[in-house]
Amino acid sequence: MTDFSPTPDQPAVAQNSLLTQSKRTIKRNSAEARFKAYGIAAIGIGLVMLLVLVTTIFGRGTGAFQQTFITVNVELLESKLDKNGERNIEDIKRVTTFGYAPLIKSAMQTAVADLGIETSLKSKHMAGLLSKNAVAQLRAYVLANPEKIGETIEFRFLAQSRVDGYLKGRVSRDSIENDKNISPEQLDLVDALVAAGVIEKTFNLDFITGADASDQRPEAAGMGVSMLGSFFMMLVVLALALPIGVAASIYLEEFAPKNWITDVIEVNIANLAAVPSIVYGILGLAVFINYMHLPMSAPLVGGLVLTLMTLPTIIISTRAALKAVPPSIRDAALGVGASKMQSVFHHVLPLAAPGILTGTIIGLAQALGETAPLLLIGMVGFIASNAPSTIGEGLLSPNSAMPAQIYEWAKRADPAFYERAWGGIIVLLIFLVTMNTVAVILRRRFERRW
Amino acid sequence: MNTMNMLDKNLDTKTTKIAARDVNVYYGDSHAIKDVNVEIDANTVTAFIGPSGCGKSTFLRCINRMNDTIDVCRVTGDILLDGEDIYDKRVDPVQLRARVGMVFQKPNPFPKSIYDNVAYGPRIHGLSRNKAELDEIVEKSLRRAAIWEEVKDRLHAPGTGLSGGQQQRLCIARAIATEPEVLLMDEPCSALDPIATAQVEELIDELRANYSVVIVTHSMQQAARVSQKTAFFHLGNLVEFGPTGQIFTNPDDPRTESYITGRIG
Amino acid sequence: MKPPWAATPKSPQHIAIGWGGSSAPVVFLDQIQPVFFAAVTPELLMPLFWLVVVLLALTALGFWFGRRRALASAQGNPRHLHSLPVYYGANVAMSIAIPALLTLMVWLLAQPLLIENRVSGLIPQELIPESTSVGLVMSDVRRLAEGLDEAVLQNVMTQQEARSLDASTSDVRALLGSVGVALGSEVRPEVLEAAQQYRQLSRTGGNAMTLVCLLLAVVGFGLSIRRTHKDFRARNVVERGVLALLILAASLAILTTIGIVLSMLFETVNFFGLHAWTDFFFGSTWAPNFRGDSELSILPLLWGTLYISAIALLVAVPVGLFAAIYLSEYASPAVRSFAKPLLEILAGIPTIVYGLFALLTVGPLLLKLFGQGDNGILGLSWMTGATSVLTAGVVMGIMLIPFVSSLSDDIINAVPQSLRDGSLGLGATPSETIRQVVLPAALPGIVGAILLAASRAIGETMIVVMGAGAIAKFSANPFESMTTITTRVVSQLTGDTDFASPETLVAFALGLSLFVLTLGLNVLALYIVRKYREQYD
Incomplete structure (x- = not known):
């Protein structure tokens, strides 16, 4: 210690050594630690929620990418399918799917008997392990290959959703007590067939590329057609929102005089960005469908609605990108005799392009995941069963969209559809993550520091 | 006080308040302060002068460990306050800063009332037992900062509404309300007009009676006017340290002379 | 006679009731x-x-x-x-x-x-x-x-x-x-x-x-x-x-607003021609009756909306605010560059995902905790179905966490460093600095951010459609099903009723009310935030 002696004015704390913490300091420091802990806890809660969400999605959704199939040999009996034996396609077409059911029943019976499996089930219940889709699949095959009638062909049918659920652990012997769709005996048979390799679970490409199915056949439902619906909507959004958004931003940022009209437009855009998406749905319903009579459920209408919704986002990010280009660039262009318009289009716009692109991709990602407005313009509530064949059809014929399809599945009663919904979310998230990654890479790659 | 009569200044019987030994400061890879040794006396105004970026502000911020708030900053060596190493692991910077107050370059009153600005320190450090005591501290601090007369009628008006010079004196009042032993001032007049500067300088001289004041300044005239001792920093080195009169009239080091006469800086 | 957009064969009311029962699967009519x-x-x-x-x-x-x-x-x-x-x-x-x-x-x-x-x-x-x-x-x-x-x-x-x-x-x-x-x-x-x-x-x-x-x-x-x-x-x-083309593009924003207002205003006027406006604004019951003679008051829906939003904010504001404080004041650059983008992922997840999460995960979990009597975890029977105010509110709160945190983060960062230095220089601890200097200085901005979050919560659709239920009532019990303005807009416009009936047209009046409500909140919030930013520019 030095020989420093405190003056009468010296405060109480000064008498204490720095090396020992006063009681008050200890108290204050523990308050500090508590406060910091709250912060860490808050971050922790956020991250845990993210983790829970992601694990839930993947835990419940990955099942959708696998599907249970049953492989059996079906004898295409001529007596059932083509009584005249003339192979006349019109005659064959006259046989409805009901006519095919006996073939499948006997095929299952033969398969079970050949494997030497003991069961008390009737052939009807054996065939019940197959999806209701199986008869349609069989009929489609026969119509395409009428010459095969009379032969025995190996088919790979979808198993019905309860069997699929049993293999995936979703359905257990306890859970089916009151289930009319499946019985414990049938599950015994499933166990035996699995052991024999007749039933197996494999990767299910149809979930990604296929069409939705009615609510009796969750095992056959796929995302493919609604993915196309989303694709066409995004096409419309990109084709409209990007040029209009960039044009509006250029005007507001580069040409607009500072007056009240410009102010009104700016405040308007800021507020439009925060208008609830469902309001855009009401607008779309009232204007595009009710007034302009554009077709219901068409991706064109969905795209128009989403365009209006995305525009403010794109305008805001484009303006930020334009603002980031330093005035010296504009001065340089004007200095060599370019017109204002030329300086903007030749110099400012190309320099702002990466930023504009990033904003556009983020806006598109937002539009891709949006559901609420699609509810009102009828993109939910029917089965998108046929893929469009031309661009015009893709834009105008009714379709669903990925998020709408997920909502549709979530509404259905059969829990097998829930797995589909989670799986659909995985597909949707893969798109969103890809788009956002591209945006981030673009930003990193082309980011300029002026 | 504005005359250049520094030779008359009373320099005897002073005790060492702060002692720095071999202090080095690094900002990431750059070496900002190199082997600085200095002893700062109690009840003295010590001025740090030097060209921009010479490290004088950095060194000042080491004395109450404000550099701790900068992630990349690293300090080695010892700084002793009354013989205790302030960089000792056991030292709580919060307790240290209560004893070593600081006034910043730009007046930075909190967006609160004048009263709350001054009462902030005493409140967090628990220096008053009741409202009356707090009132007393506030008044005393404002009086010492020579701003009481100007604000006594509007203690509950926002501190941000004052003029620049008043704001800076309010910040000084705020700093002395916690009864520190040392007052660090980082270019306290650089954002002020000449009249406000004169008022603050006058105040600094009065504060010397109770505190040890360390002031960083850009202006050599200011250093000459207010300080008894001056330290000249150049490129992170402490070039010369001594009585203000000697530094300004008869410097030992040629670099000091060059700076004083305006050849570098 | 169905209007062309009465596409869904079942009104969502039935759907929502089906969800409320959680365990009992509901058979939907065949598709459209x-x-x-x-x-x-x-x-x-x-x-x-x-x-x-x-x-x-x-x-x-x-x-x-x-x-x-x-x-x-x-x-x-x-x-x-x-x-x-x-x-x-x-x-x-x-x-x-x-x-x-x-x-x-x-x-x-x-x-x-x-x-x-x-x-x-x-x-x-x-x-x-x-x-x-x-x-x-x-x-x-x-x-x-x-x-x-x-x-x-x-x-x-x-x-x-x-x-x-x-x-x-x-x-x-x-x-x-x-x-x-x-x-x-x-x-x-x-x-x-x-x-x-x-x-x-x-x-x-x-x-x-x-x-x-x-x-x-x-x-x-x-x-x-x-x-x-x-x-x-x-x-x-x-x-x-x-x-001229550029100006045309810029005025599209105005046209959109006019379109929104006019499209809803027209039908709202039609609605008030068929239904007493006093009942809409001051009635106490929401009971659409497809044979006519409905009671259509916005108040029970508004109550549900505000209640759910309040719970959402109760979750999102403390968590989001503390996360923002930690990220901007304490976290090292490494932690910040890792935690901030991860939190923001939550904001990028589509609302349909949150809706599904509410419907299939959070709802059943809450039911297990607070319902099912002796079969439940806590042995309580406060909750009868998976859809409830709490379900929707909690999930919406999770969704809003990154929204609140990134807005507050920006706002806290706008507080000048000199204020922090001033406080730390007086010997305040970082938490004292934050609580007594930084937060009061950032308060207007934070209020603005919370208002924006509130407007988000009020206009959110998918989470409440899937998680809140369909029963319109005044109740303070968070374990009960309740319905909101947005869910009713969806159900009235996709239901089975005539387009020209008050039961359908009320959706436009609800939409307009929603628009006015959120617009008011946004304008106020943006005004506050703008004023706040000017203060420190």
């Missing part, structure tokens, strides 16, 4: 019959498509021609031209395309309105049933007209037959049914006549539109080509045109 969508086929839009193609081709030709003519007038030396050759081409192209395409757009928007007015005059007053409006009959007329178009298209009848079809002699309903257009009821002669008139006018209008657009294009072509000469200041003209 695609016949509804056959009404407007892509083929009907083909003439329009070809018109646009012709106009674009003309534009391209004009560009090439204009450019060539300009060069020719300068004897092939571009240096003698006032502007670059492309500008001459662009001038011609713009003169062709812009007037024609703008006319086309305006025409397309205006024609239905004019025809509607003309045709609705043909419908005798006595034909309009009690308590509906002329709009309902008009939708019959439109549907019939579309059906006739479809029939002609499918070669079921000739154009001539369609024009002279008589309701008293032939079964129009069966005829149209055979081409896939389902009509709700028998066709009355007046309606058929109106529909034929409607078709007639549409055809005439369409032909006139094609003619006018082509004429404008040709005139534009001719005039601009005549002006194309080496001394013509093409660049200035083109740039003025481009500027």
Whole structure:
């Protein structure tokens, strides 16, 4: 210690050594630690929620990418399918799917008997392990290959959703007590067939590329057609929102005089960005469908609605990108005799392009995941069963969209559809993550520091 | 006080308040302060002068460990306050800063009332037992900062509404309300007009009676006017340290002379 | 009679009740019959498509021609031209395309309105049933007209037959049914006549539109080509045109707002014509009755909306705010660069995902915790179904965490460092600095951020549609199902009711109220945040 002696004015704390913490300091420091802990806890809660969400999605959704199939040999009996034996396609077409059911029943019976499996089930219940889709699949095959009638062909049918659920652990012997769709005996048979390799679970490409199915056949439902619906909507959004958004931003940022009209437009855009998406749905319903009579459920209408919704986002990010280009660039262009318009289009716009692109991709990602407005313009509530064949059809014929399809599945009663919904979310998230990654890479790659 | 009569200044019987030994400061890879040794006396105004970026502000911020708030900053060596190493692991910077107050370059009153600005320190450090005591501290601090007369009628008006010079004196009042032993001032007049500067300088001289004041300044005239001792920093080195009169009239080091006469800086 | 958008066969009310029961699966009616969508086929839009193609081709030709003519007038030396050759081409192209395409757009928007007015005059007053409006009959007329178009298209009848079809002699309903257009009821002669008139006018209008657009294009072509000469200041003209287009794009934002307001205002006025506004604003019950005589008050819905939003904010504000404080004041750059983007992922997840999460994960979990009596985890029976205020509120809160945290983060970072230095320099701990200096300084901005979050919560749809339930009531019990404005908008507009009934139209009044409410919050919040930022700029 030095020989420093405190003056009468010296405060109480000064008498204490720095090396020992006063009681008050200890108290204050523990308050500090508590406060910091709250912060860490808050971050922790956020991250845990993210983790829970992601694990839930993947835990419940990955099942959708696998599907249970049953492989059996079906004898295409001529007596059932083509009584005249003339192979006349019109005659064959006259046989409805009901006519095919006996073939499948006997095929299952033969398969079970050949494997030497003991069961008390009737052939009807054996065939019940197959999806209701199986008869349609069989009929489609026969119509395409009428010459095969009379032969025995190996088919790979979808198993019905309860069997699929049993293999995936979703359905257990306890859970089916009151289930009319499946019985414990049938599950015994499933166990035996699995052991024999007749039933197996494999990767299910149809979930990604296929069409939705009615609510009796969750095992056959796929995302493919609604993915196309989303694709066409995004096409419309990109084709409209990007040029209009960039044009509006250029005007507001580069040409607009500072007056009240410009102010009104700016405040308007800021507020439009925060208008609830469902309001855009009401607008779309009232204007595009009710007034302009554009077709219901068409991706064109969905795209128009989403365009209006995305525009403010794109305008805001484009303006930020334009603002980031330093005035010296504009001065340089004007200095060599370019017109204002030329300086903007030749110099400012190309320099702002990466930023504009990033904003556009983020806006598109937002539009891709949006559901609420699609509810009102009828993109939910029917089965998108046929893929469009031309661009015009893709834009105008009714379709669903990925998020709408997920909502549709979530509404259905059969829990097998829930797995589909989670799986659909995985597909949707893969798109969103890809788009956002591209945006981030673009930003990193082309980011300029002026 | 504005005359250049520094030779008359009373320099005897002073005790060492702060002692720095071999202090080095690094900002990431750059070496900002190199082997600085200095002893700062109690009840003295010590001025740090030097060209921009010479490290004088950095060194000042080491004395109450404000550099701790900068992630990349690293300090080695010892700084002793009354013989205790302030960089000792056991030292709580919060307790240290209560004893070593600081006034910043730009007046930075909190967006609160004048009263709350001054009462902030005493409140967090628990220096008053009741409202009356707090009132007393506030008044005393404002009086010492020579701003009481100007604000006594509007203690509950926002501190941000004052003029620049008043704001800076309010910040000084705020700093002395916690009864520190040392007052660090980082270019306290650089954002002020000449009249406000004169008022603050006058105040600094009065504060010397109770505190040890360390002031960083850009202006050599200011250093000459207010300080008894001056330290000249150049490129992170402490070039010369001594009585203000000697530094300004008869410097030992040629670099000091060059700076004083305006050849570098 | 269904309006064309009454597409979903079941009203979501039934759906929501099904969810409420969680364990009991609900059997939905079979999916929507695609016949509804056959009404407007892509083929009907083909003439329009070809018109646009012709106009674009003309534009391209004009560009090439204009450019060539300009060069020719300068004897092939571009240096003698006032502007670059492309500008001459662009001038011609713009003169062709812009007037024609703008006319086309305006025409397309205006024609239905004019025809509607003309045709609705043909419908005798006595034909309009009690308590509906002329709009309902008009939708019959439109549907019939579309059906006739479809029939002609499918070669079921000739154009001539369609024009002279008589309701008293032939079964129009069966005829149209055979081409896939389902009509709700028998066709009355007046309606058929109106529909034929409607078709007639549409055809005439369409032909006139094609003619006018082509004429404008040709005139534009001719005039601009005549002006194309080496001394013509093409660049200035083109740039003025481009500027006009830019202004047009910018004013689209205003048009959207006007569109939103008008589209909802019209129907809201219709609604108040059918239903007492006092009941809507001051009633106490929401009980749509599809046979009429409904009680449609916004108040129970508003209560549900605000209650759920309040719970969401109760979750999101403390967590989001503390996360923002930690990230901006304590976290090292490494932690920040890792935690911030991860948190923001939560904001990028579509709301449908949160809806599913509420419906299938959080709801059942809460039910297990607070419901199911002795079978539940806590042995409580406070909750009877998975959908509840709490379910929707908690999930919405999770969704809003990153929204609150990134807005607050920006705002806290805008507080000048000098204030922090000042406080730390006096010996305050970081937490004292934050609580007593930084947060009070950032308060207006944070209030703005919370208001924006509140507006988000109020307008959120998917989470409440899937997680909140369908029962409109005033109750303070967070474990009960409740419904919100947005869920009712969805259910009223996708339900089974007539479009012209108050039960459907109320959705527009609800939408408008929602719009006004969120707009008010946004304007206030943006104003506060703007003022706040100016303070520290």
